[in-house]
């Protein structure tokens with residue numbers, strides 16, 4: 001690489017050459033907005049893992065590159081700065097915050113605590129499986145309560161299913177693969193009542209996408225009451241899925257317990273990127289707008305063909321295919337699209353993550369060709 005194109009500029013994508021190289025690379029070519037991109041089974045559009053199709057914001061990318069200079073040093077980097085930014089956004093104190101290597105680490109740590117200390121996990125079905133699978137592999141019993149007929153987590157049924165050996169109630173809000181939310185007042189009441197008996201753990205991985213007025217974060221409750229913990233992730237709207245940063249909000253007692261049990265953690269680069277990304281509200285607004293545009297393309301498509309689907313408070317849709325999801329996935333894959341995995345017991349339903357609007361136009365073409 002010539003002197004006029006420094007490595008740092010190249011990494012930042014700050015030159016025409018860098019731009020051309022990045023555009024041409026396979027890693028960036030997974031959406032229809034890239035000129036000349038043709039989706040194939042080997043190089044598909046990624047609509048299967050609820051990622052941010054635009055990638056990490058420019059300011060966050062620059063902050064990560066700047067931190068490379070001291071990446072070989074141990075140390076906390078911008079940890080305290082990020083804690084203060086988040087404490088400010090959430091209206092809590094830095095002592096209420098703990099970072100992890102993705103929120104999956106928080107989920108697994110809580111499962112591990114139950115495996116070590118004993119207890120049962122109570123959760124909804126279907127929901128995100130990382131915590132329960134990890135727990136079950138260690139012999140922890142899991143009670144699963146089906147969602148109600150509106151595809152929403154049924155808090156009354158959860159209460160009815162509670163038994164004295166439950167140590168954690170795990171609720172995902174907005175849920176996944178069902179992109180529905182629990183009504184804020186009902187959820188608050190539930191948290192306050194059930195946290196007298198066990199830990200109520202709310203996983204808010206899709207918090208930044210939730211625009212339904214009935215949605216509210218439980219972070220204020222988690223930092224002011226015993227036995228409520230909220231997890232967030234930078235993997236979704238911030239695009240850090242491959243960089244890894246999760247955030248736990250709770251009382252000092254639960255933050256200390258997490259610290260005690262956690263075995264991994266995050267890293268300086270993720271922290272530095274996040275310190276810039278969480279302040280970059282313009283990019284987050286842009287991404288929310290684009291997500292709504294993409295959702296509308298798919299809603300219009302499904303309405304046109306009378307498809308049964310669940311309206312989204314996140315960056316994905318769940319719809320009824322009338323076919324085995326394995327066959328549905330194969331058909332999409334043959335057309336260069338990856339959609340979500342099977343989610344029991346909804347094995348004829350499909351979860352589709354929102355790509356860029358251009359990707360969803362292509363998705364609509366494939367849907368009409370293969371399924372109508």
Ligand SMILES: Cc1ncc(COP(=O)(O)O)c(C=O)c1O
Nearest residue numbers: 102103104128172176205233235
């Ligand atoms: C509901 C939910 N929680 C947690 C995670 C884990 O995210 P990460 O470990 O990337 O923070 C995901 C990932 O898709 C998710 O959907």
